[in-house]
Amino acid sequence: MKIQIIKYSSLIVVAVILGYAIVSQLKIEGKVSEIIDPRRSSVIALEVSELIKTNQQLLAEQRDLQEQKNKLASTDNDSEESIAKDVEKLKIVSGATEVVGPGVQIESSEFLQTVQLIDLINALRNIGADAIAIDDQRVVVNTFLGEDIFPKPVIKVIGDSDVLESALTRKGGIIEQIGGNAKVSAQAEMILPAIK
Amino acid sequence: MTATLAIIGVGIGWLFAVQFKTTPTRVLNPVTPYLSLTQAQATLTRDQEETKNKIKALKKEIDESQAHIKSQQKSSKVMVEELESLQDRVGLTEKKGKGVVITLADSSKEKPSIDSIVHAADLRDLVNILWGAGAQAISVNDERLTNTSSIDSIINTILVDNTKITNPFVVRVVGDQKNIQKAIDDADALSDIKKRIKGEGLVFNVEKSDVTINEYGASFSINFAKVK
Numbered sequence: 001m002k003i004q005i006i007k008y009s010s011l012i013v014v015a016v017i018l019g020y021a022i023v024s025q026l027k028i029e030g031k032v033s034e035i036i037d038p039r040r041s042s043v044i045a046l047e048v049s050e051l052i053k054t055n056q057q058l059l060a061e062q063r064d065l066q067e068q069k070n071k072l073a074s075t076d077n078d079s080e081e082s083i084a085k086d087v088e089k090l091k092i093v094s095g096a097t098e099v100v101g102p103g104v105q106i107e108s109s110e111f112l113q114t115v116q117l118i119d120l121i122n123a124l125r126n127i128g129a130d131a132i133a134i135d136d137q138r139v140v141v142n143t144f145l146g147e148d149i150f151p152k153p154v155i156k157v158i159g160d161s162d163v164l165e166s167a168l169t170r171k172g173g174i175i176e177q178i179g180g181n182a183k184v185s186a187q188a189e190m191i192l193p194a195i196k
Numbered sequence: 197m198t199a200t201l202a203i204i205g206v207g208i209g210w211l212f213a214v215q216f217k218t219t220p221t222r223v224l225n226p227v228t229p230y231l232s233l234t235q236a237q238a239t240l241t242r243d244q245e246e247t248k249n250k251i252k253a254l255k256k257e258i259d260e261s262q263a264h265i266k267s268q269q270k271s272s273k274v275m276v277e278e279l280e281s282l283q284d285r286v287g288l289t290e291k292k293g294k295g296v297v298i299t300l301a302d303s304s305k306e307k308p309s310i311d312s313i314v315h316a317a318d319l320r321d322l323v324n325i326l327w328g329a330g331a332q333a334i335s336v337n338d339e340r341l342t343n344t345s346s347i348d349s350i351i352n353t354i355l356v357d358n359t360k361i362t363n364p365f366v367v368r369v370v371g372d373q374k375n376i377q378k379a380i381d382d383a384d385a386l387s388d389i390k391k392r393i394k395g396e397g398l399v400f401n402v403e404k405s406d407v408t409i410n411e412y413g414a415s416f417s418i419n420f421a422k423v424k
Contacts, residue, residue: 010201011200011201011204014201014204014205014208015204017208018204018207018208018211021208021211021212022211025211039351040230041229041230041233043350043351043353044230044233044234044237045233046350046351047237047350047353047360048233048236048237048240050350050355050358051237051240051241051244051358052240053358054244054357054358054359055240055243055244055247057417058244058247058248058251058414059247060417061251061414061415061417062247062250062251062254064415064417065251065254065255065258065415066254068258069254069257069258069261072258072261072262072265073261076269079261079265079272080265080269080272080275083262083265083272083275083276083279084275086279087275087278087279087282088422088423089416089418090279090282090283090285090286090288090416091282091423092418092421092422092423093286093342093343093344093416093418094282094285094286094343095343096282096285097423097424098423098424099421099422099423099424100421100422100423100424101420101421101422102420103420114324115317115321118317118320118321118324119317119320122320122346122347122348123346125343125344125345125346126346126348128344129344130418130419130420130421131421140343141286141287141327141341141342141343141345142327142331142332143327144324144327144328145324146324146328158420158421159419159420159421160419160420191424192421
């Protein structure tokens with residue numbers, strides 16, 4: 001009888017250890033898989049790359065502003081020049097004047113729906129565009145994209161033509177995403193009209 | 197009995213072996229890049245915040261210098277006034293007026309689905325409708341929209357001008373309240389969002405009120421276009 005109890009109790013001890021080992025093993029695996037979930041890591045990696053891009057832009061902006069501030073503080077001629085430069089820049093941003101520069105032209109061979117156009121213009125702004133026109137109508141902040149736009153528009157974008165061309169046409173890029181069959185061509189110089 | 201014990205013993209031995217073998221190889225490798233990524237993310241976010249604050253301070257100093265120059269030199273006065281009017285047009289000044297505040301938020305349903313949460317595309321569609329209704333200024337979670345603004349997403353994270361914004365999404369609009377309400381109520385407008393409000397409990401709330409929209413926090417970089 002006594003021997004039997006000893007035998008069982010040792011079995012119980014073994015069973016408890018075994019249970020503990022299994023549970024801790026599962027716990028560790030759970031934690032590891034949570035951390036190494038490739039989706040989570042890649043989301044953070046994407047966010048980090050966006051952050052790097054934005055921070056570079058912000059630092060460039062900060063340098064420009066610092067320069068502008070220094071000019072304003074110096075001689076009258078310099079300060080006037082600085083204000084004139086700012087006026088010219090904001091004329092471009094607001095669409096107040098005709099603008100000229102290099103960039104790309106996008107010609108869609110299929111009908112573009114409004115949502116596709118919204119996504120395309122949004123992507124152009126994200127890539128970095130100094131000025132955009134759809135069928136020779138300048139696009140500015142409050143331009144409404146609706147049915148009145150010709151379904152196969154020609155879109156002209158002033159900006160870095162290399163960056164624009166590769167970002168637009170790369171695999172998984174916006175042209176592919178909106179399912180459009182569009183021709184993107186680099187242009188040395190284009191003229192975009194002022195807003196009406 | 198001995199046989200059972202032997203089997204259990206082998207089982208434990210195997211578990212321990214697995215435990216010791218897997219711990220270093222499986223944990224160390226994937227965790228290190230994950231940790232450095234999250235650290236990089238935190239550092240970069242802090243950097244961004246700092247640079248934004250510096251830019252804000254610089255812009256204020258520049259505005260002050262310009263105001264000073266305007267008062268000093270008559271010839272510059274016209275130019276500074278032109279600049280101020282342009283700054284107002286592109287979103288570099290605060291905008292106050294009658295308008296609406298629209299709240300777009302994820303459904304509170306327990307099991308979220310692709311259709312019950314807000315997407316960047318929803319905000320893009322909404323903003324487009326609002327401009328169509330003659331809105332004068334719009335901000336999304338206090339990020340002022342400008343000619344260079346984009347609303348994007350990385351998987352389920354929404355970014356306005358590469359700044360992360362989170363649910364609920366509050367869209368402030370200065371503009372004609374009647375026109376905006378009419379444009380939103382139009383049967384053809386925002387059909388996808390409206391379907392999901394009914395079916396998935398997506399939150400969409402329009403409130404008419406006096407609205408203050410803050411100015412664009414950054415500045416514009418124009419490197420390729422020139423005035424013709």
